[in-house]
Amino acid sequence: MLIQLAIGFLLALVSSCIPAQSNSVDEILDNIEKADVASLTATVSYTRTDPILNRREIRTGRVLFRKTDSKTREAAILFDTLIIGQRREKKLKHYIFSGRWMAEVDHDNKQFIKRELVAPESEDIDPFELGNGPIPLPIGQTKESVLSKYTVTLIAKPNEGPLSKLDDAIVGLHLVPKTEGEWEYIDLYYDPSNWLPVGVCTVEDDGTKRVSRLSNVHVDALSDDDKKLLNIETPNPKEWSIDIRPWSDD
Structure with a gap:
């Protein structure tokens, strides 16, 4: 389940009224495309x-993100706390995404599992591309690529849930996939x-909701x-348990 959480990424009831924004969808997507960054932490x-x-x-x-000199987009997610009901525990989960690979790192037990996410003949994936996960954040993606896959409209800040605490000045986009797939919609x-x-708020076809709030x-x-x-390099096998899993379509 945690691997699905990380890959299919890593994400509140939403107000149905349209926010009073001066920017159109096209202008907002243009601004997002121009805000390309070399690295980000949050x-x-x-x-x-x-x-x-x-x-x-x-x-x-x-969440950590960077673009390498070779333009590969890399990301890491480090969860350190888990809360279920009234139970709270410290539980470290470390995932790394780089090009075509994902690694799950268990520091406490020194276990390193590395999975190839796409076939050898396929192109590398963008870990933040919409629909890929772990958290769908279109950093540096083109307006054209977003509009080709989604119907995009403006949306107001939620009035309930974790995202209701966002600043009132935020700008929201509601994305509905143009083809059937895993997501019912994605709110950014x-x-x-x-x-x-x-x-980010994503709702899957089965009703599973994932909400992520970024700060700092x-x-x-x-x-x-x-x-x-x-x-994402493989650690010393003399000190770690290593499991490398090449691509399989099974």
């Missing part, structure tokens, strides 16, 4: 609600001062320790 609060099991879990941690919320994402967003501020957390 604190994340992630809530997953399963309507079938009537179960809600909350994870908190950090941006800070118009820099056009960086601060909130910093651009081009990766520390040396952050860069190590984005390193």
